[in-house]
Amino acid sequence: MSLLSKNNYKINLSNLGTLKWVPNLLFKILVFSFISFISWNYFSLCFIVVGYKIFELLENSKKYTFSKYFSQLFIIIISWLIGGLFWMLEIDKGFFALSMHASLYFLPFFIHRLFFKTKNIIYFIPIIILFEYLLNVASSSFPWTTLGNLFSNTPWLVYWYSYTGTLGGSLWILIISYCLFKIHKEKSKLEIIKFSIVLFIPIFCSLLIFLQKKENKKPSFVLRSVVSINPQYVKPSTNNIEIIKNIASNLENIKADIVLIPEQTIRGIDKDKFYGMHIKQILSAIMKKQSVKCIIIGATFYNKGEMPHNGIIYLTQDKIYFKIKRKLVPLTEYLHPVLTPLFKKIFFNIEGIDESKEILKDQKSLPVVCYEAFFPIYISKSINNANIIFLLSSEHFFNDSFFGKKQYENILRLRTIENNCPLIKCSSFGFSTQIDNFGNVLYNSNKKVNCFKLKINKRESTFYNHFGEFTVLLLIFLMIIIVNLKNHYSKKLLE
CATH class of the missing domain: 3.60.110.10 (Carbon-nitrogen hydrolase)
Known part of the structure; x- marks a missing residue:
C-alpha cells in the first residue's frame, strides 16, 4: 500500500517532470541540423543562422553558468556537425571519428570563455580561424568542416579564394554572422548598412575576378x-x-x-x-x-x-x-x-x-x-x-x-x-x-x-600560391588592432 501512496505518486510525477527539456533539446538539434544540412549541401549562406546562434551564445556566456553554457554549446556543435557529416555515421569507425572531431570543436569555445569571456565577442573570430589553420597544417587531421568549405556548393560566390584560400571564406561567414547578431542586438540602420557591405562587396569582387579571368583566358593550349x-x-x-x-x-x-x-x-x-x-x-x-x-x-x-x-x-x-x-x-x-x-x-x-x-x-x-x-x-x-x-x-x-x-x-x-x-x-x-x-x-x-x-x-x-593563408592572418591581426583601438577610445570618451 505504501508504494501506491499519494506521496510516492507525487515523487514519480516530479521525476517525470525533469524530462520535459528533452523534446525541446531534440527540436533545437533537429532545426539547426537541418539548417546545417542545407548549408553544407545546397546553399552555403544559410549557415549565418547557425553563426548568429554562436555569437548569441558567446554574448550570453557572460551571465551563463558553465553547465548552461555547455548545454547550449552542445546543441550548436552537434547540430553543426551532424547536419554536415551525418553520412559518417554509416561508415567504418564513423561514429567514433565524428565524436572525436566534435569534441575538438569545444576547444576554441572554451578558450574564448576562459580568456576572453569579459571582452568583445568578436575575439572569437581569430580564435576559430587559428583553430582551423592548425587543422589545415597538421599531417593527420580532419579539415573537412573548415567553414570556408561551406562555399564549395556555391563557388561563384568565392572566386576571390585565389587571394585568400578557404580560410578567407571562414572569416567571411563569421563576420556576416557577427553583423547579423549586431543587427538584432542594436536594432540600428548603421548595423544593417554594415551587414549589407560585408555581405555584398565580396560577392561583387567574386564577379569581377570571374570576368577578368574569362577575359584573360589564353587561347594557346x-x-x-x-x-x-x-x-x-x-x-x-x-x-x-x-x-x-x-x-x-x-x-x-x-x-x-x-x-x-x-x-x-x-x-x-x-x-x-x-x-x-x-x-x-x-x-x-x-x-x-x-x-x-x-x-x-x-x-x-x-x-x-x-x-x-x-x-x-x-x-x-x-x-x-x-x-x-x-x-x-x-x-x-x-x-x-x-x-x-x-x-x-x-x-x-x-x-x-x-x-x-x-x-x-x-x-x-x-x-x-x-x-x-x-x-x-x-x-x-x-x-x-x-x-x-x-x-x-x-x-x-x-x-x-x-x-x-x-x-x-x-x-x-x-x-x-x-x-x-x-x-x-x-x-x-x-x-x-x-x-x-x-x-x-x-x-x-x-x-x-x-x-x-x-x-x-x-x-x-595565384596570389594565394605566393602568400597563402598569411593574407587571412594579416586581416585578423588588423581586425584585432581596430577592435582594441575602438575599445580604447570608447573608454576615454566615457571618462
Missing part, C-alpha cells in the same frame, strides 16, 4: 587525351599482376597520352625491386603498344625495414617516379607512433624522400592522393609550376553515400579556384571527374573506362 580506369568493375583479385593484366585488357584499342589508375590499386610494392618486377614490364608494354606517354597509378610501397607508404607510381617512357601521400586519414591510415602498439593494424608512413619535386619539374603536373586534396595550404605550397592536378582516389570509405561523395567533389572545385588550375579525379567506387580552373564540373562519370580531352594552358600562379 596543349591537347592531351586522358583515360581513367575504375578498378571496381575489373575482376577482383589480390594479385597485383592479375589486376594490371585485367586493366590492360580494358585499355585495348584506346588511344591516350595519359592513363590514370586510382589509389591503392596495386599493393605491397618493394621500391628497390620495382624496376625488375613483372608488373613494371606489363605497364611498359602498355605504354609501348598504346603509345601512352605516362601511366599514373595508385600504389602502396615500402623501403626495406620501413612501414609502408600510400602513394603514387608515376611512369613515363624513360623514367619512374615515386610520390608519398603526405596527408593521412586519422584512425584508418595514421595514428601517432606512441598509440600504434594498442591497435593490431599497420598504419602508413608519411616520412621519407620521394620524387614529387622532380615530377613537377619534368612533367608540369601535380599528382595528389585522395585525402591530400582536403588540405588547401598543402596543395597551394605543392603546386609550384604544375599546369594540372591529377587526383587518384578511392571513395570506398563513403559506403556509397550520395552526400559524402557530393561534398568531396564540391571541395575539389575550391582547390581549382584557389590555384587557378584544372583537375582530373580518377576514383574507384566513385566518379571520375574533370573540373576546370573556374570550379566548373565538365565531366562526371563512374563508368569503367573514362576518356577526357584536355586543353592544358600554362597556368598563371
Whole structure:
C-alpha cells in the first residue's frame, strides 16, 4: 500500500517532470541540423543562422553558468556537425571519428570563455580561424568542416579564394554572422548598412575576378587525351599482376597520352625491386603498344625495414617516379607512433624522400592522393609550376553515400579556384571527374573506362600560391588592432 501512496505518486510525477527539456533539446538539434544540412549541401549562406546562434551564445556566456553554457554549446556543435557529416555515421569507425572531431570543436569555445569571456565577442573570430589553420597544417587531421568549405556548393560566390584560400571564406561567414547578431542586438540602420557591405562587396569582387579571368583566358593550349580506369568493375583479385593484366585488357584499342589508375590499386610494392618486377614490364608494354606517354597509378610501397607508404607510381617512357601521400586519414591510415602498439593494424608512413619535386619539374603536373586534396595550404605550397592536378582516389570509405561523395567533389572545385588550375579525379567506387580552373564540373562519370580531352594552358600562379593563408592572418591581426583601438577610445570618451 505504501508504494501506491499519494506521496510516492507525487515523487514519480516530479521525476517525470525533469524530462520535459528533452523534446525541446531534440527540436533545437533537429532545426539547426537541418539548417546545417542545407548549408553544407545546397546553399552555403544559410549557415549565418547557425553563426548568429554562436555569437548569441558567446554574448550570453557572460551571465551563463558553465553547465548552461555547455548545454547550449552542445546543441550548436552537434547540430553543426551532424547536419554536415551525418553520412559518417554509416561508415567504418564513423561514429567514433565524428565524436572525436566534435569534441575538438569545444576547444576554441572554451578558450574564448576562459580568456576572453569579459571582452568583445568578436575575439572569437581569430580564435576559430587559428583553430582551423592548425587543422589545415597538421599531417593527420580532419579539415573537412573548415567553414570556408561551406562555399564549395556555391563557388561563384568565392572566386576571390585565389587571394585568400578557404580560410578567407571562414572569416567571411563569421563576420556576416557577427553583423547579423549586431543587427538584432542594436536594432540600428548603421548595423544593417554594415551587414549589407560585408555581405555584398565580396560577392561583387567574386564577379569581377570571374570576368577578368574569362577575359584573360589564353587561347594557346596543349591537347592531351586522358583515360581513367575504375578498378571496381575489373575482376577482383589480390594479385597485383592479375589486376594490371585485367586493366590492360580494358585499355585495348584506346588511344591516350595519359592513363590514370586510382589509389591503392596495386599493393605491397618493394621500391628497390620495382624496376625488375613483372608488373613494371606489363605497364611498359602498355605504354609501348598504346603509345601512352605516362601511366599514373595508385600504389602502396615500402623501403626495406620501413612501414609502408600510400602513394603514387608515376611512369613515363624513360623514367619512374615515386610520390608519398603526405596527408593521412586519422584512425584508418595514421595514428601517432606512441598509440600504434594498442591497435593490431599497420598504419602508413608519411616520412621519407620521394620524387614529387622532380615530377613537377619534368612533367608540369601535380599528382595528389585522395585525402591530400582536403588540405588547401598543402596543395597551394605543392603546386609550384604544375599546369594540372591529377587526383587518384578511392571513395570506398563513403559506403556509397550520395552526400559524402557530393561534398568531396564540391571541395575539389575550391582547390581549382584557389590555384587557378584544372583537375582530373580518377576514383574507384566513385566518379571520375574533370573540373576546370573556374570550379566548373565538365565531366562526371563512374563508368569503367573514362576518356577526357584536355586543353592544358600554362597556368598563371595565384596570389594565394605566393602568400597563402598569411593574407587571412594579416586581416585578423588588423581586425584585432581596430577592435582594441575602438575599445580604447570608447573608454576615454566615457571618462
